[in-house]
Amino acid sequence: MEKLKTYIALFRGINVGGKNSIKMAVLKEALQNSLFIDAQTYIQSGNLIFKSTQNNTKILASTLESLVQKTFGHTISILVLSKKSFKNRISNNPFLPIEEAHFSKMYVSYVIDEISIDLIEKFAKKTLSDDKFHITKKTIYTLYENKYSASKLNNNFYEKKLQCKATTRNWKTSLKLLEMVNNS
Secondary structure (H helix, E strand, C coil), rough: CCCCCCEEECCCCCCHHHHHHHHHHHHHHHCCCCCEEEEECCCCCCCEEEECCCEEEEEEHHHHHHHHHHHHCCCCEEEEEEEHHHHHHCCCCCEEEEEEEHHHHHEEEECCCCCHHHHHHHHHHHCCCCCCCEEEEEEEEECCCHHHHHHCCCHHHHHHHHCCCEEEEEEHHHHHHHHHHHHC
């Protein structure tokens, strides 16, 4: 029997402002009898922890996207990361350590494909903001001066300027997902 590995799936743009509504309980039910074993969800913003014998994260993402299309009628992007990859993205946050009082100001945008180095360099030179940001090919870390909702540096802005698809989580959610991944 093949070994089960732990993965995290981050859904992009669901349950936001009444669009792309997906009930996590219905999703878990739809995942039964599939590649996705021991599925756990966290809050309604599209966070799924699961195990699978499939090693290819692109196949897992594509399979999940098809399942969501078939079950809910939504065409969405999903990023699937291995446990190791997710842990690395959390531990590579250049703004660590972060005091708990500042958790609400720290966000991580998980990039679905990769951002080109040229675009990263252009963005860094042209973007003026009181908010601090650090961009890698696969992850955008943002520490907001005030709050996410008051800044132009949001998921839509990053996607447009960096020509990528991404899904953003606050630091508290990212840490909870890390805890769930570690415990699964």
